[in-house]
Amino acid sequence: MARNAPDPSTTSSSTEVVEAELLAVARNWAEAIVANDADRIAAFVTQDWVLVSDAGISPGQEFLDLVASGALTHSAMGVVGPTRVRVLGATAVLTARVTNTAHYRGQQFEADEWTTDVFVRRNGRWACELTHYTAARPHS
Template sequence: MHDSAFCRVPRPRFGVGAPAGVDLFSGRWRDGRTGVRSRQLEHTFCSCLPWIMGSAHEGDAVSDPIQDDVEAELIAFARVWAEAIVSNDAERIAEFADDDWVMVSESGTESGRRFLSLVASGELTPSAMDTVGEIRVRVHGDTAILTSRVTNTAHFAGEQFDADEWTTDVLVRRDGKWRCVLTHTTPARSDTSE
């Protein structure tokens, strides 16, 4: 009955003690070692309960306040990061990226450190970065995936470059702060919107 595509409920850790499983009355995972797992998991499971019990239909939206808050936080993250990039302040941009940040494009992989060094030297100067449409957000624990269509303009070695790209950023949350570990860009076709 339970379809994990509709409910992003992590599997419990099994151990000694009380039997592991879901308490359907409280919507809480119980694992053998620690009892009740977490409040966030409880909310995630409860928001999925209509799917499990068969009272929701495919296409029905079931809102999860915690998930909605995280998605809003990540959309704000993306907007403020875009502002930092256009500011041409390498230190400010670096606040949003992990030390291992990698950028992937049609020409291969590039270290985010190279991007930051080009911005710091003034050789690369982004001047515009705009999201076209909505940002798609998916959260999986302390990992998030943001996908959007982005138009941008930059100058490199004195030449202007304009791009219309689909961008996917993979973020991880460490010590309560989101950081980008991977950015993947794909040129958008001119006849594609969202």
């Protein structure tokens, strides 16, 4: 083995540890969303967090403001199937199919979406920089 080459067993193990850490962050973030706690949700995202959907790019602060005002609440959120995690140094990408029940200004919405979250590691913690979601097609 070359002198500077990483030990494959160590690299694999450390990757698994980081992936497990990211999955825990994602679970805790989902719990914060269902708790409808804007401050707790904000702890999982960067100041520049944006959401991307078929409507375009929205500042994450708009989402946080809606939650803080009570205009947007979530009563359920779950992952359908496995989450794909890719770690690229201080950046990570998580992709999963997510279902949720939201209430916007009193009206209930059920969502089944593919989401991709881009996380960055800053000051020893992972925070989401970008969330992209699109409606999932029904299984045929």
